[in-house]
Amino acid sequence: MMAWLKDLLGGKAHDDSARWEPGDTLAKQLALVIDLNVCVGCHACVTSCKEWNTSGSAGPLVDENAYGANPTGTFFNRVQTYEAGIFPGTDTIHFPKSCLHCEDPPCVPVCPTGASYKRKADGIVLVDYDKCIGCKYCAWACPYGARELDEERQVMTKCTLCVDRVHDLQLAPEDRKPACVKACPTGARLFGDVKDPDSEVSKAIRERGGYPLMPEWDTQPANRYLPRRKTPAAGGEVS
């Protein structure tokens, strides 16, 4: 009762110091780098993401008709499949897709309640589920379709970059990574600070030509993708 009264009278829904404001440049930006060259489309990242997040601070993530003909539910991460080129010289490309934690996230300033925010400390874009009114405007404002409304809780949900895991000092250092990264059997998912030039992710982006999705909208996605590489063994030119 008192908390909401304080929010209303204070004219804000949060502590400003912890939040990114449009125009801010952050010193640290955690992100994923996804290697399309080695992703085999096994969906292990999808299921481990669901398992961790439905049980953690972001959950529970609803499943509807889980055993029916048309099962649907909330997921923070999906693996899609594309086919490029002309048969028989086609490439099958598995394409994991989750929130890109944009450096200029269009979903944040449009939120009328301040439930949608970007952390100043590490650049993770999050939703405060206790303040979300489920108006879906942030989902409209995301060109990537990275947000999913949880049909049961009726609040917007999205990839948290396992914020309740990556900073958990109770875990062994090698486990302080998003669930999807830990689950990937081929090492197609790298995690780290893209603002640190010596991090694994920065090196991968630099050396392998890591690219952003939909650069035309200038959202500056923090997550990057590493392109396919042709190798002589696969019948291509070395690039």
Add this chain to the structure above:
Amino acid sequence: MNPAASVVLFTTIAGAAQGLVVALALATLGGIATTAFTARGLVMAGVMLTIGLVASFGHLGRKERAWRAVLMWRTSWLSRECIVLPAFIGWIALWWSMLQIGESRAILALVALVLAAVLWLCTAMIYACLRFIEEWAQPLTLVNFVLIGLSSGFVLASALAASAGESELLRASAPAALVFTVAAWLARMLSLRRNAELKHRSTLQSATGIRSSKLVQKSMGMSAGSFNTREFFHGRTLALLKNVRRVFLLGGFVLPALLVLAALLGAPESLWWLAVASQTIGLPAERWFFFAQAKHPQNLYYQAVS
């Protein structure tokens, strides 16, 4: 996009109420409105806006927290709208109350005019500020919201004036209703033409970064859909969209314009209510089409199930 009935209803009914208030305010400032008529018109506008406000709650997942939406007015047009709409309703209530005690100051009408204009700005910018929904991100979105609101508001004001025998007001509002309806029609045709020629900036190639001229999705990652397939696809056929377009062009603009013209030329006053009825069908169809026509770039990622 998949149009939400609550938002279609809210934006059309509030737009008409704003137009009605603009008509009443201008008539008050011009000294051609009687107090009794203005007061009745304000009650009508207040009721319409309240219906709109209640309808707008319809698309919220957590209605009990709706008050929180006023907090982020510094950055969010939606938040600004959530402040201006109740303020507008409040001002109309104040204006009505002042009329009851015999006060009729110009400031009451002037502030109502400003609030109606600001509310149009907020409502239209909610859509126009989303730069990658290219059907909406254009000045014509604001122009259309304003002109359609003025058209429906002035047609309604004229219908009320005709029924109440307010001939002095009707002499001014009737030609204005015709001008706004024709202008709204032309502006809507312009935005339809612009959107028909639109070449979207995002492609499957830019969405995935896969540089191949032939690129097709084989799987969207799930078999039975998700929020992304429910919220952003209307799932209707092109034929239905074409028919809705016909309905709104005819019912929202052409027919009302002809009826208003006939009324201007001395046809019976019942034609005004026919024009109102025609727009009651046509303009929600127009707003439905406005949402349905918008192609969200996220749809590029949701094309195939396998």
